[in-house]
Amino acid sequence: MKLTIITNSLPDHTTQIITDFLESHPHNTVFQSPAYYKLYKSQDKFHPTYFVVCNDKGIVIGLMLAVIISHTTGYLSYFSSRCLIYGGPLVTNDDHQIIRLLLTALHEELSKKSIFTQFRNFRKWDNKTIQLFQTHGYHFRDRLNLIIELTDQKSVLAGFSKSRRRQLKQAMTSECIIRNARNHKEIKELYGLLHLLYKKKIKKPLPDLSFFYEFFDQLIPSGNGIILIALSQQKIIGGIVAPVTPNKTISELYVCGLDKLYPAQRPSIMLTWAALDYGIQNKIPSFDFMGLGTPHIPYGVRDFKLRFGGITVNHGRLAKRNNKFAYFLAEIAYNILRTVQKV
Numbered sequence: 001m002k003l004t005i006i007t008n009s010l011p012d013h014t015t016q017i018i019t020d021f022l023e024s025h026p027h028n029t030v031f032q033s034p035a036y037y038k039l040y041k042s043q044d045k046f047h048p049t050y051f052v053v054c055n056d057k058g059i060v061i062g063l064m065l066a067v068i069i070s071h072t073t074g075y076l077s078y079f080s081s082r083c084l085i086y087g088g089p090l091v092t093n094d095d096h097q098i099i100r101l102l103l104t105a106l107h108e109e110l111s112k113k114s115i116f117t118q119f120r121n122f123r124k125w126d127n128k129t130i131q132l133f134q135t136h137g138y139h140f141r142d143r144l145n146l147i148i149e150l151t152d153q154k155s156v157l158a159g160f161s162k163s164r165r166r167q168l169k170q171a172m173t174s175e176c177i178i179r180n181a182r183n184h185k186e187i188k189e190l191y192g193l194l195h196l197l198y199k200k201k202i203k204k205p206l207p208d209l210s211f212f213y214e215f216f217d218q219l220i221p222s223g224n225g226i227i228l229i230a231l232s233q234q235k236i237i238g239g240i241v242a243p244v245t246p247n248k249t250i251s252e253l254y255v256c257g258l259d260k261l262y263p264a265q266r267p268s269i270m271l272t273w274a275a276l277d278y279g280i281q282n283k284i285p286s287f288d289f290m291g292l293g294t295p296h297i298p299y300g301v302r303d304f305k306l307r308f309g310g311i312t313v314n315h316g317r318l319a320k321r322n323n324k325f326a327y328f329l330a331e332i333a334y335n336i337l338r339t340v341q342k343v
Helices: 012-023 034-041 073-081 096-115 128-136 154-160 161-171 184-200 209-219 267-281 300-306 322-338
Strands: 004-007 046-055 058-071 082-086 114-119 138-142 143-150 175-180 225-232 235-245 249-251 254-257 287-288 309-312 317-321
Touching: 004 096, 012 034, 012 046, 012 058, 012 249, 034 046, 034 058, 058 096, 058 317, 073 322, 082 096, 096 128, 128 138, 143 300, 143 317, 154 267, 161 254, 161 267, 175 267, 184 209, 184 225, 184 235, 184 254, 209 225, 225 267, 235 267, 249 267, 254 267, 267 287
Parallel strands: 082 114, 249 287
Antiparallel strands: 004 046, 046 058, 058 082, 114 317, 138 317, 143 287, 143 309, 175 225, 225 235, 235 249, 235 254
């Protein structure tokens, strides 16, 4: 076996062998793809690293795309840094020798560059694999998610609650229009709504506007994402940003709607239905809501999402602190910022 660590541009040959591996892997996800690596590389505050394992014939048998994200610049950027792995690692037959090699390389390469590392699982690992992660210092944390199987419109709508079906029916009689975003001007207007939502309500960092421009420019033409907007009288009143794993999953990454200002249009509901319908029309098997929060802790977003039906899963997260003291300081600072609504 040979391990290659990539932090620069991906050569065409490497892109192709990674793509071939992903297309054959049962847990393939766009978040581990060359398309997402290139998206990360376009951002100043995102620092991706590809870990690729090949056999003696040069065929990929394991990979992991990790990204260090920080929301400040300069020396203090370390205190806002976190290393995230979405949907990885991906390994042939979940071979523990390969997973062990990847986890060791991840620690050696990135543990000193971020205050914590977190695997955001898109699947359920077996107990032995969880134990393997634990031997490398990771702890499992429950985290719920919602998946809808996209068979046909009738079946998906049947999974909606009665109130959700009624709300959708009413909204579809309004003048609300849902369509693809067409240019950077519309992306910027949508970003303004997202920025306000994250600052005032969600109180979590949002990527820079350039992230959404690059998503529009790179992922949409390649079939790896969609951005839909909701309009009322030619004014953007909401939108959804959704990465796409072709022939597998469409994922709700960011969504917002001015539901209180436009109650008849119900943009958040209309946008979610439009994304679901996009998946149905394009024969994408499932829709991933990208999170329902922690079990037994009240979460308003969970209540909203559950009315769309689907299956609740608990794939959890695996995390470890790379620098406990820095993590402690960063957590205090973050909580203070959330309190004064400056995040």
